[in-house]
Amino acid sequence: MGLALEGVKIIDLSRVLAGPFCTMILGDLGAEVIKIEHHQNGDETRFWGPPFVEGESAYYLCANRNKESMTLNLKAEEGKEVFRHLVKDADIVVQNFKTGTLDKLGLGYKQLNEWNSKIILASITGFGQTGPYKDLPGYDYIIQAMSGLMNITGEEAGSPMKVGVAISDVITGLYTCIGILSALHHRQHTGEGQEIDIALLDCQISALVNVASNYLVGKTEPKRLGNRHPNIAPYQVFTVADGEMVIAVGNDQQFARFCNILELAELINDKRYATNRSRVENRSSLIPILQRELLKDSKQNWKRLFDEHAIPNGPIHTISETFNDPQVLAREMVIEGNHPHIPSLKLTGSPLKLSKSPVKVRHHPPLYGEQTAEILQRVGYTSAEIKEMKKNQVI
Incomplete structure (x- = not known):
């Protein structure tokens, strides 16, 4: 039984949560995901903890299964050449550098399109590629504040509160998946790739749904209601x-x-x-x-x-009660996977239940640079060339 996105190749330049969460979902659905990490330190979330298990952070493990990891110096000319080899037969590139960073590296959409006219580039930033805030960094916490989400979260007489998870990142990851799948469908009919501009602020504002509509239509400023609903009672x-x-x-x-x-x-x-x-x-x-x-x-x-x-x-429920709930277990929302360092690694399962092409966990969250040599060999580099790249800090 095949996987839904089998044959789709993704080059993942993203790190932290929104981008990696998106590419993990696509990987769960069968896409080949090559996670490219900085040649000296890697994804920041590898260091976000405790808790750590056998040197791996729980945060990193939550969003990086079904991927391969390779290290690459995108500032080095040889590193850019490696990237070109990877892109020329890829379908999608996902990145969340600050606005303009890829262009400064000579790796923006125009260049990618010259290498591969069918390429889809999904660019995730805090505030998008346009507008007065486009050059500002935008972490989830900042977006929760600026989107109005914090101002409607918490007790009526209390202080604004953030949501208990990085919800703006998660929503952005989901919207990015939708954009990528839509672009793949468009390409299937036209043969054209395209660039997708995704902003955390846009996504979180969209997710205000009825509260946003209450303001836009009702002309009243929504307030914090604690655990009450603004439009339904009890x-x-x-x-x-x-x-x-x-x-x-x-x-x-x-x-x-x-x-x-x-x-x-x-x-x-x-x-x-x-x-x-x-x-x-x-x-x-x-x-x-x-x-x-x-x-x-x-x-x-x-x-x-x-x-x-x-x-x-x-x-x-507490989180422990959630993960021991019979319904949660019956729906396979707790899964165990193999990992070279962590016996019986437990991960959150996928909520996607496809009858003909079910989700499958094929790869553990990769160790830092675990597949670098293997990926380079696949695109034609010899063992001697790989050794020289390492010496020259290209990988």
Whole structure:
């Protein structure tokens, strides 16, 4: 059974998270991914820790499986020549250098297109290739701040908060995948490669979705609501007898069932709460009524009742509880792979479940420069030439 992207070759110049996360997904789908790292130090995330396992950082391991790693000095003329050999039969180059860096190296899209007219170049930056901020560095944290995401995250009376993972990087990686797959489809019909300009700020603003629309259409400044939803009620964290849980009532029918379970049938036809709109407008009086009833029983009992009556709900798991949850395990979201230094390396599984071309973990996250010699030999270099390159700090 073949893999969805089998035969697609990617040269990955990216590092940290957005680019590597994108290329890992493409690698999971079967693409050949050659990760090119700086000839003296490599991807920064190799050093981001603890934790480290046998010298490998957990951060690096999370986004670099199904790749080969080679080192290369792109500032050296011989290094550029090696890069040319790699590009001429590749499909995609992914890079996240600062705007203009590839052009300064003589390796921008115009040059790549001369070497390979079908090449697709995906360029990831903080702020994009145009605009007044194009030359500024843009890490995930900065983007969470500047996109408005932090200002709507956290308790109403508290400080703005970032999300617990580098969500702007993750979203950007996903958008970059979409762009690359779209460009491959376009090339299939036209024979043309193209350049994809992806900005973390653009991607995070797009991911504001309904909150952005609330502002653009409603002309009101969205505020922090803690664990409440700006457009739906009741849709938040509630305290129960032995802790907390999320209850997410998404429509009026669910609300009626929810009220019956709580023995609050009188709320169903109360004009203050009969529709979602009225519930949102009267949230301040509704929530205390619901909260009083929910304190009367445990998480386990409430979950059983809510599940029986199709009321969306869930416990607030720790990460350890998540990775031991029977549903998570049944969906193979924890996988074990081989690694030369780490016995039974555990990684997060892929959420992509394709019936005809399933995802497969074929390669462990590579050691720094692990396949350098092998890749060079594949494009025609001899052992003597490779030895000389190492001597000259080309690799």
